[in-house]
Structures are given as C-alpha cells and as structure tokens.
Amino acid sequence: xxxxxxGVDGGGSGTRAIxxxxxxxxxxxxxxxxxxxxLGTGAAGPSGLAHGIASAWTAVEQAIAAAFAAAGLxxxxxxxxxxxxxxxxxxNRQWSAxxxxxxxxxxxxxxxxxxxxxxxxxxxGQPGAIIALGTGSVGEAKLADGRHLEVGGWGFxxxxxxxxxxxxxxxxxxxxxxxxxxxxxxxxxxDVAQACGAPAGLRDPAARxxxxxxxxxxxxxxxxxxxxxxxxxxxxxDAARAIVHAAGLQVERLARALDAGATLPIALCGGLAAPLRxxxxxxxxxxxxxxxxxxxxGALRLIRQHLDQPQRT
Numbered sequence: 001x002x003x004x005x006x007g008v009d010g011g012g013s014g015t016r017a018i019x020x021x022x023x024x025x026x027x028x029x030x031x032x033x034x035x036x037x038x039l040g041t042g043a044a045g046p047s048g049l050a051h052g053i054a055s056a057w058t059a060v061e062q063a064i065a066a067a068f069a070a071a072g073l074x075x076x077x078x079x080x081x082x083x084x085x086x087x088x089x090x091x092n093r094q095w096s097a098x099x100x101x102x103x104x105x106x107x108x109x110x111x112x113x114x115x116x117x118x119x120x121x122x123x124x125g126q127p128g129a130i131i132a133l134g135t136g137s138v139g140e141a142k143l144a145d146g147r148h149l150e151v152g153g154w155g156f157x158x159x160x161x162x163x164x165x166x167x168x169x170x171x172x173x174x175x176x177x178x179x180x181x182x183x184x185x186x187x188x189x190x191d192v193a194q195a196c197g198a199p200a201g202l203r204d205p206a207a208r209x210x211x212x213x214x215x216x217x218x219x220x221x222x223x224x225x226x227x228x229x230x231x232x233x234x235x236x237x238d239a240a241r242a243i244v245h246a247a248g249l250q251v252e253r254l255a256r257a258l259d260a261g262a263t264l265p266i267a268l269c270g271g272l273a274a275p276l277r278x279x280x281x282x283x284x285x286x287x288x289x290x291x292x293x294x295x296x297x298g299a300l301r302l303i304r305q306h307l308d309q310p311q312r313t
Contacts, residue, residue, distance in 0.1 A: 007300025010047030011088040017063035042066025049089030082108035084303030086117025110306035115140040121298030122267040122291035134270035135224040136160035139254040151257040161250035164224030188233040248279040267291040
C-alpha cells in the first residue's frame with residue numbers, strides 16, 4: 001500500500017524533494033490546490049542524469065531522506081512510497097530508460113523533464129507556459145488540449161539564449177574587444193576581467209595570460225557567474241544594457257514560439273527571472289503571472305496523475 005508521495009526536482013546544481021501523504025492517508029491542511037498536505041522538504045546535490053545514473057539516484061534518495069527528517073518521520077519503506085520526478089537530462093532516452101531500470105524498489109515512479117514539471121507546478125496543472133531563466137534557458141507550455149510543447153533548451157553554447165551562460169559569453173567578448181582596443185576600455189570591461197581573475201582588470205600587465213587561462217577552463221557555470229556583473233552595469237553602461245535587452249528579446253521569442261496567439265499566461269522561473277524583468281518587452285510583461293508552485297510541486301502533481309490514470313475510463 002502506498003502511504004507517501006514525493007515530488008522531486010533535480011538538475012545540475014541540486015535536488016529538492018517534497019513529501020506528502022498518499023490521498024488515503026491525508027491529514028492536515030492542503031498545501032497547493034489539488035495536492036495533499038505537505039509534510040516536509042529536503043535537499044541534496046545534483047541529480048541531473050548527465051551526472052550519471054547512480055549519482056542521480058544517490059542524490060534523489062538523500063533528498064528524500066532529508067524530507068522525511070524534516071517531517072520528523074523515519075524514512076518509509078520504498079514499497080510504500082511513490083515518486084514523481086522532474087529531472088534534467090530526461091530527453092536522452094537512454095539515460096531515462098537506465099534511470100527507470102535502476103529504480104531501487106519504489107512502488108511507483110513517474111519521470112519527466114524538469115521543464116515539464118515546472119509548467120505543471122507553475123499553473124497548478126492548468127494550461128499555461130513557463131520560461132525558465134537560470135544558467136541556461138528553456139520554455140515549456142501545457143496547451144489547452146493537454147499537449148506539452150518545449151522550445152529552446154538546446155544547451156550552451158549553441159543555445160540557451162538569455163540564460164546566464166549566454167549573457168556571460170557576451171560579456172567576455174566585450175571585455176576581449178576592450179582589451180585589444182577594438183572597443184574603448186571602460187569600467188564594465190574592467191569588472192568582467194577582474195571577475196575572471198585579473199587582479200587589476202584590464203590594467204594588469206599579465207591580464208591576457210590570466211584571462212586565457214580562465215577561458216581554457218571555463219564551463220557553462222563559470223560563464224553564468226559573469227551574468228551578475230552585466231546586470232550590475234546595465235543601468236549605466238550601454239554595452240551591458242545592450243546585452244540584457246538582447247536577452248529580453250530572446251525571452252520574447254521563446255514566448256512567441258510557445259504561444260503565437262498570446263492566449264496563455266506565462267510564468268518566469270529561475271534565478272535570472274527577476275533581474276531580467278526590467279529588460280523584457282512591455283507586451284510580454286503584461287502576460288506574466290506569478291508561478292503558483294515550483295518544479296517539485298509539479299512533480300508531486302505528476303505522480304498523482306500517474307496513480308490516478310488507471311482509474312480513468
């Protein structure tokens with residue numbers, strides 16, 4: 001008998017789990033519309049499937065254990081627990097199949113992309129769209145006929161427009177041109193150089209070597225760490241402002257591709273959603289609504305739908 005439900009959101013930076021009783025065991029006040037009362041939440045390290053199947057399951061189970069601990073409960077047997085999961089990397093069918101095959105004994109499991117669960121959480125399972133803006137970017141919509149549509153999310157550096165890494169890459173290019181004298185040196189370029197390890201920015205005689213070493217080891221995450229520098233200078237620097245305005249236009253393109261008729265509400269999610277808001281086109285801002293729940297809440301809704309499905313006729 002299933003006694004507990006868990007919604008799990010997992011990506012490249014961390015994992016979050018929320019614990020709820022199964023409907024037949026529900027007590028207390030509901031947490032979100034259409035969902036049972038929440039008992040506790042837990043967090044752990046990355047569980048994106050690109051980190052490996054075993055590592056993903058380890059992080060998921062650590063987050064689950066933390067959620068039970070937060071609820072003041074012992075960890076329930078896996079056979080009494082059902083999981084809904086929204087994980088990065090699910091689009092790789094081989095990884096997805098391997099993750100499901102490695103199920104260590106949970107009574108039921110529903111797996112989807114983190115974008116899918118984010119749109120379920122943001123709109124309480126109703127039609128709507130989300131654009132997630134963090135290290136990368138992706139847009140997803142649940143249409144009125146129940147279908148899901150995904151745009152963007154192709155990955156850095158070829159895609160993920162308006163994400164932190166995309167913004168950081170453009171900051172690096174501006175800094176390089178300023179260093180060479182192709183563009184005037186300014187405080188924005190100097191701060192980008194210092195963020196990459198040049199102690200005195202572009203004035204450091206050894207800056208070029210330092211910057212080339214940074215570039216040689218730069219990852220998507222390191223480029224994204226430059227986005228706050230761009231945002232800090234955007235109010236006063238034309239080049240920085242041009243970068244964030246370009247990001248705003250990319251967000252608008254994602255929205256248009258998701259819903260050309262502009263009929264669906266859109267929730268902006270992720271760490272860059274609020275900082276980029278001033279640079280979004282006004283017509284897009286008029287459609288933006290607050291997210292009602294997050295990806296973990298969407299994953300909880302996903303497992304509820306999965307468990308209810310056999311009862312439908």
